[in-house]
Amino acid sequence: MTNQKLYKGSLQTIILKLLAQNDKMYGYEITQKVKELTQGELKITEGALYPALHKLESQGLLDVEVINIGNRLRKYYKLTENGAKETKNRLAEMQLFLKTMQQLVNPKFSIE
Numbered sequence: 001m002t003n004q005k006l007y008k009g010s011l012q013t014i015i016l017k018l019l020a021q022n023d024k025m026y027g028y029e030i031t032q033k034v035k036e037l038t039q040g041e042l043k044i045t046e047g048a049l050y051p052a053l054h055k056l057e058s059q060g061l062l063d064v065e066v067i068n069i070g071n072r073l074r075k076y077y078k079l080t081e082n083g084a085k086e087t088k089n090r091l092a093e094m095q096l097f098l099k100t101m102q103q104l105v106n107p108k109f110s111i112e
Contacts, residue, residue, distance in 0.1 A: 007042055011052045013094050014044075016061065016079065016087040024065065024078040027053065053077055061086050 018033055019025060031044045056062045061083035065076045
């Protein structure tokens with residue numbers, strides 16, 4: 001998909017979903033997993049990813065663990081208990097949004 005703007009409002013939900021599935025991940029790992037899962041259609045830049053991660057952390061949805069890997073510090077992000085609950089809420093909202101959009105753009109086809 002050439003229009004990355006369509007994904008912009010979904011970035012936090014994407015991050016939360018990945019962390020729910022993978023326990024803990026570091027930033028580059030998140031970008032690569034999204035690229036893999038979308039077969040290269042969605043490429044998350046550092047300029048979009050890290051502000052989203054910091055916002056989720058400030059909202060109390062993520063914990064950060066810093067681990068020394070070789071001579072580098074790597075930040076791993078993990079869902080908090082509230083983050084796990086919020087992930088469920090946001091995924092339900094996303095499903096409803098997708099269903100509504102599908103009804104608008106292709107009423108003959110249903111996502112269910």
